[in-house]
Amino acid sequence: MGITKSESFTDEQNEIANLLKALANPARVAIIQYLLKVDSCICGDIVNELPLAQPTISQHLKELKNANIIQGTIEGKSICYCINSETMTKIERYFEGISLKLKNKCC
Amino acid sequence: MGITKSESFTDEQNEIANLLKALANPARVAIIQYLLKVDSCICGDIVNELPLAQPTISQHLKELKNANIIQGTIEGKSICYCINSETMTKIERYFEGISLKLKNKCC
DNA sequence: TTTTATTATCGTAATATTGCAATATATAAA
DNA sequence: TTTATATATTGCAATATTACGATAATAAAA
Numbered sequence: 001m002g003i004t005k006s007e008s009f010t011d012e013q014n015e016i017a018n019l020l021k022a023l024a025n026p027a028r029v030a031i032i033q034y035l036l037k038v039d040s041c042i043c044g045d046i047v048n049e050l051p052l053a054q055p056t057i058s059q060h061l062k063e064l065k066n067a068n069i070i071q072g073t074i075e076g077k078s079i080c081y082c083i084n085s086e087t088m089t090k091i092e093r094y095f096e097g098i099s100l101k102l103k104n105k106c107c
Numbered sequence: 108m109g110i111t112k113s114e115s116f117t118d119e120q121n122e123i124a125n126l127l128k129a130l131a132n133p134a135r136v137a138i139i140q141y142l143l144k145v146d147s148c149i150c151g152d153i154v155n156e157l158p159l160a161q162p163t164i165s166q167h168l169k170e171l172k173n174a175n176i177i178q179g180t181i182e183g184k185s186i187c188y189c190i191n192s193e194t195m196t197k198i199e200r201y202f203e204g205i206s207l208k209l210k211n212k213c214c
Numbered sequence: 215t216t217t218t219a220t221t222a223t224c225g226t227a228a229t230a231t232t233g234c235a236a237t238a239t240a241t242a243a244a
Numbered sequence: 245t246t247t248a249t250a251t252a253t254t255g256c257a258a259t260a261t262t263a264c265g266a267t268a269a270t271a272a273a274a
Contacts (some may be wrong), residue, residue, distance in 0.1 A: 003228065003229050003230080004229095004230090025231090027233095028234090035232085052232095052233075053233070053234050053235080054234095055232050055233080055234060055235080055236090056232075056234065059232080059233080060232095074240095074241090076241075076242065077240080077241055077242055077243095078241095085220090
């Protein structure tokens with residue numbers, strides 16, 4: 001049905017799935033990598049960097065923003081986007097936890 | 108167009124996006140959590156654990172398997188699935204790298 | 215061999231995602 | 245105020261994902 005049965009799962013399971021979904025796209029991975037690369041918090045020249053049209057980039061940025069993975073502040077004519085490290089830390093911890101549990105297992 | 112322009116991005120970007128896509132679903136998050144919880148490597152009673160039909164679970168397991176996140180070995184009548192820790196470590200390292208880079212920035 | 219249990223595949227319906235052209239909005243500069 | 249620049253929104257087409265019933269495939273047990 002194309003619809004995920006979110007009600008059937010815990011809030012935590014849905015939360016992590018939503019965070020990962022926001023990152024699970026090569027364009028959005030590239031946006032994150034670009035934001036990491038540039039020294040300071042960068043604005044809309046992501047459009048010049050990536051081979052996608054401006055509305056497409058804007059849409060990807062919106063999804064990342066909705067997931068709280070990036071945040072944008074208005075700066076004159078343009079908008080300055082940057083990564084929300086708290087959210088990234090949350091994701092990192094999730095996988096750290098998985099790796100820890102895996103160390104005590106065999107397969 | 109519903110189609111991701113994979114050709115426009117690097118192999119690394121596509122790889123991480125595909126790994127995260129495989130994990131970016133609450134049912135698959137739940138499957139991973141279940142595989143982590145049970146002491147030994149467990150078989151198809153994931154179906155009894157989750158509120159989804161058997162073909163749906165089978166499909167999710169296939170996606171996780173294709174992404175190399177889990178692996179299954181035939182064991183008599185049933186199949187024993189378990190998490191591939193190498194892949195999980197790879198994902199963990201990716202987020203570790205992001206967090207590290209973020210520590211040297213401000214926003 | 216027949217039965218039973220376990221997992222996979224097929225086909226299909228409902229919904230979601232991706233991408234872009236066209237256009238709107240917002241703000242700075244002239 | 246007009247113009248230019250930057251970003252967002254709308255609408256749509258193409259494709260992907262999710263879920264499941266029906267059914268197939270596989271292998272142990274009877």
